[in-house]
Amino acid sequence: MSDWVEACAAGDIDEEDVMRFDHAGRTFAIYRSPDDEYFATDGLCTHEKVHLADGLVMDDIIECPKHNGRFNYKTGDARGAPVCVSLRTYPVKVNAGKVLVQVG
Amino acid sequence: MVIGAGECGGRAALALRDLGFEGPVTLVGDEPHLPYERPPLSKEAMTGEAPAIKAIATDALFAERAIRHIHSVRAVAIDRAAHVVQLSDGSSLPYEKLLLATGSVPRKLPMPGLGGRCVYLRTFNDALAIRAHLSAGNRVAIIGGGFIGLELAAAARKLGAAVTVIEAQPRILMRGVPAEIAEIIHKAHEAEGVAIRTGQGIAAIDDDGKEVGITLADGQRVVADLAVIGIGAVPVTALAAEAGLAIDNGIAVDEQLRTADPDIFAAGDCCSFPLAVYGGRRVRLEAWRNAQEQGALAAKNILGGEEVHAAVPWFWSDQYGLTLQIAGLSDEGRSIVRRDLDDGAFILFHLAEDGRLVAASGIGPGNAVARDIRLAEMLIAKRASPAPEALGSQAVKLKSLLAA
Ligand SMILES: Cc1cc2nc3c(=O)[nH]c(=O)nc-3n(C[C@H](O)[C@H](O)[C@H](O)COP(=O)(O)OP(=O)(O)OC[C@H]3O[C@@H](n4cnc5c(N)ncnc54)[C@H](O)[C@@H]3O)c2cc1C
Ligand code: FES
Numbered sequence: 338m339s340d341w342v343e344a345c346a347a348g349d350i351d352e353e354d355v356m357r358f359d360h361a362g363r364t365f366a367i368y369r370s371p372d373d374e375y376f377a378t379d380g381l382c383t384h385e386k387v388h389l390a391d392g393l394v395m396d397d398i399i400e401c402p403k404h405n406g407r408f409n410y411k412t413g414d415a416r417g418a419p420v421c422v423s424l425r426t427y428p429v430k431v432n433a434g435k436v437l438v439q440v441g
Numbered sequence: 442m443v444i445g446a447g448e449c450g451g452r453a454a455l456a457l458r459d460l461g462f463e464g465p466v467t468l469v470g471d472e473p474h475l476p477y478e479r480p481p482l483s484k485e486a487m488t489g490e491a492p493a494i495k496a497i498a499t500d501a502l503f504a505e506r507a508i509r510h511i512h513s514v515r516a517v518a519i520d521r522a523a524h525v526v527q528l529s530d531g532s533s534l535p536y537e538k539l540l541l542a543t544g545s546v547p548r549k550l551p552m553p554g555l556g557g558r559c560v561y562l563r564t565f566n567d568a569l570a571i572r573a574h575l576s577a578g579n580r581v582a583i584i585g586g587g588f589i590g591l592e593l594a595a596a597a598r599k600l601g602a603a604v605t606v607i608e609a610q611p612r613i614l615m616r617g618v619p620a621e622i623a624e625i626i627h628k629a630h631e632a633e634g635v636a637i638r639t640g641q642g643i644a645a646i647d648d649d650g651k652e653v654g655i656t657l658a659d660g661q662r663v664v665a666d667l668a669v670i671g672i673g674a675v676p677v678t679a680l681a682a683e684a685g686l687a688i689d690n691g692i693a694v695d696e697q698l699r700t701a702d703p704d705i706f707a708a709g710d711c712c713s714f715p716l717a718v719y720g721g722r723r724v725r726l727e728a729w730r731n732a733q734e735q736g737a738l739a740a741k742n743i744l745g746g747e748e749v750h751a752a753v754p755w756f757w758s759d760q761y762g763l764t765l766q767i768a769g770l771s772d773e774g775r776s777i778v779r780r781d782l783d784d785g786a787f788i789l790f791h792l793a794e795d796g797r798l799v800a801a802s803g804i805g806p807g808n809a810v811a812r813d814i815r816l817a818e819m820l821i822a823k824r825a826s827p828a829p830e831a832l833g834s835q836a837v838k839l840k841s842l843l844a845a
Pocket of ligand 1 (some may be wrong): 478
């Protein structure tokens with residue numbers, strides 16, 4: 338099993354928002370949901386490899402900033418054109434005010 | 442049955458299956474390809490060694506969803522009484538419901554003298570032919586300072602070609618883009634070495650098949666190895682017109698995308714429709730997301746839905762590192778409020794006389810304006826009238842205005 342890495346402090350992300358996190362040459366998107374839970378997915382859209390962290394979070398949806406492709410960030414599911422390939426998700430936990438992601 | 446296997450037709454065919462329709466679905470298109478995305482054709486994607494087509498579906502997906510895709514064949518006539526479409530290969534196909542998604546084609550430059558080195562850009566094949574001329578040392582003239590021409594200018598510069606853009610209007614992007622934003626784009630092009638000649642009509646063109654000479658209204662000459670003409674697009678309506686359907690700057694449909702024939706719908710670039718968000722103003726859009734949305738909506742209504750097209754128009758363009766995004770139609774606005782964002786990005790909010798937010802235009806590096814434009818789009822859809830001071834201040838989150 339691979340390691341948990343610290344992505345940011347819990348307060349770094351607003352509720353219903355997203356932040357970019359780069360680690361070991363890879364890029365992730367870390368989300369804080371409206372009900373104050375944290376999630377993580379691949380950082381790049383599956384349509385044209387755009388950083389999702391510039392996009393808009395609404396409820397459990399992240400919308401890509403480039404062409405408005407949508408994903409459910411809790412499950413990674415692609416939710417409509419133009420995206421058809423889902424995102425990979427990663428386990429997240431909050432420990433002592435830090436957001437940890439299992440990047441394996 | 443869907444005529445036109447572009448963005449709109451392709452999405453509509455898939456949507457019919459997503460919605461659970463189990464009858465036969467046939468998609469007829471005159472291009473040799475699977476339905477594909479056109480936006481990359483003028484952008485950086487074309488600057489690679491071997492530009493690839495970006496299809497929106499695979500043959501396998503069509504097979505799995507039982508969608509019959511007939512390519513390289515044109516629909517030539519619709520017999521509405523018999524519910525039959527005549528195809529260019531001599532065959533004919535019956536339909537119960539018909540969707541016209543025939544798109545648009547480049548407006549022709551009405552001038553004598555055009556030859557093999559004067560070309561237009563609409564299809565993947567057009568793009569490949571143009572690509573072959575975009576190399577270092579080659580000279581490219583772009584006739585028309587609209588989006589497609591300017592994006593292509595940026596791509597051509599990336600490949601090292603010498604580029605001149607010729608625009609008859611006093612500035613580039615006259616249609617739909619505020620002057621403040623057009624100026625940023627103008628400067629970006631000049632900084633990259635593009636020569637822009639605005640306010641210049643064309644007096645004459647001579648094209649011997651190897652070289653194009655363009656004589657401008659003021660007598661100057663621009664000589665190029667290739668001239669790409671990008672002076673707008675016209676809807677493909679002949680098939681509908683010959684079938685007796687009403688044409689009004691596009692195949693005229695109602696807000697549910699129905700023509701006057703209850704069994705024929707039209708959607709995407711080819712149709713004009715009443716835009717609910719502006720009180721039913723009739724418009725025709727040439728935009729990628731609209732083609733998707735209308736394809737999906739037409740599928741719904743073909744299956745008995747009665748949903749109205751309520752979306753706010755949305756458009757983007759990429760040139761060099763800059764992205765422009767526009768939500769709504771800015772000509773609906775009477776005043777402008779500017780909101781500055783980080784990295785030189787900014788958004789112009791267009792307000793109607795009564796203070797309603799009717800459009801937002803933004804430009805900046807990368808996706809700097811995307812989130813706020815998306816929120817503006819939602820405010821426009823809600824017909825909100827946010828306080829101008831709030832719109833103008835980066836400290837006020839647009840999301841908070843949406844909740845209000
Ligand atoms: C180079 C370029 C760049 C663009 N960039 C952007 C952008 O950055 N942002 C944006 O929002 N929009 C952009 N657009 C616009 C966008 O691509 C169009 O709005 C979209 O493709 C419209 O989809 P459509 O399906 O309605 O029409 P089309 O994509 O034109 O598809 C219609 C299809 O129907 C076929 N057809 C027509 N008549 C018949 C017939 N009788 N029988 C069979 N087939 C027929 C046509 O050959 C075509 O394949 C761009 C367009 C181009 C050309
Ligand atoms: S890059 Fe994300 S939707 Fe196109």
